[in-house]
Amino acid sequence: MNLRAKYNIPENAIITIAGTVGVGKSTMTKSLAKALGFHTSFENVDHNPYLDKFYADFERWSFHLQIYFLAERFKEQKRMFEQGGGFIQDRSIYEDTGIFAKMHSDKGTMTNVDYETYTSLFDAMVMTPYFPHPNVLIYLEGDLDDIINRIQQRGREMEQKTPISYWEEMHGRYEEWINTFTSCPVLRLNINEYDLLNDEQAVESIIERIAHTIHPKVSI
Numbered sequence: 001m002n003l004r005a006k007y008n009i010p011e012n013a014i015i016t017i018a019g020t021v022g023v024g025k026s027t028m029t030k031s032l033a034k035a036l037g038f039h040t041s042f043e044n045v046d047h048n049p050y051l052d053k054f055y056a057d058f059e060r061w062s063f064h065l066q067i068y069f070l071a072e073r074f075k076e077q078k079r080m081f082e083q084g085g086g087f088i089q090d091r092s093i094y095e096d097t098g099i100f101a102k103m104h105s106d107k108g109t110m111t112n113v114d115y116e117t118y119t120s121l122f123d124a125m126v127m128t129p130y131f132p133h134p135n136v137l138i139y140l141e142g143d144l145d146d147i148i149n150r151i152q153q154r155g156r157e158m159e160q161k162t163p164i165s166y167w168e169e170m171h172g173r174y175e176e177w178i179n180t181f182t183s184c185p186v187l188r189l190n191i192n193e194y195d196l197l198n199d200e201q202a203v204e205s206i207i208e209r210i211a212h213t214i215h216p217k218v219s220i
Ligand SMILES: Nc1ncnc2c1ncn2[C@@H]1O[C@H](COP(=O)(O)OP(=O)(O)O)[C@@H](O)[C@H]1O
Pocket: 019, 020, 021, 022, 023, 024, 025, 026, 027, 028, 150, 151, 153, 154, 194, 195, 196, 197, 198
């Protein structure tokens, strides 16, 4: 019996992975999709026309980048909806507005007018039939030092050049954000509790916890 059937994860489920940059979302996305036989929905970092420019000049490019990410994520939402679910999604659309756009607005690297334009567009797009809320949002958390080590180890140049204070600010905001997040059920995982790269059994125990989050009253 495959793990999806064993743990009664719905075939049409949408599981989204949230957490700060470098925490391990893509690694988790690949691993869960393989174990459950699900499709993946990744952020397109390599072909993003604004990301390098944004890291070099937040003020100039933050609005352009947010609009780009919003369009890309909305297209992915539509794709998942049209294919009938069965997806692991690398980062949720909620983080674009709740973390990134808000942080740049609060810090003054996105103007108030741009932020208002962005949030009204976001609200209009999210309130459509194309926007299925995920069955579960897996929130990955860990110590800032471990996460910064992972960012360094992964080696994207633009992120390595970014001051540590940026990642520190984001790390704090993520904690506040998840504590008030209510759009769908949440499973919190600390990155020290599992090791998907070196422990083959780890994915099954995560799937078991996903099942408990989706069906909280059923004993598995
Ligand atoms: N369990 C783990 N132990 C050690 N390193 C990990 C683990 N999971 C992910 N990594 C590494 O951390 C870095 C960031 O992971 P990634 O999945 O790309 O994060 P994200 O998608 O959240 O930005 C990558 O170099 C990845 O190989």
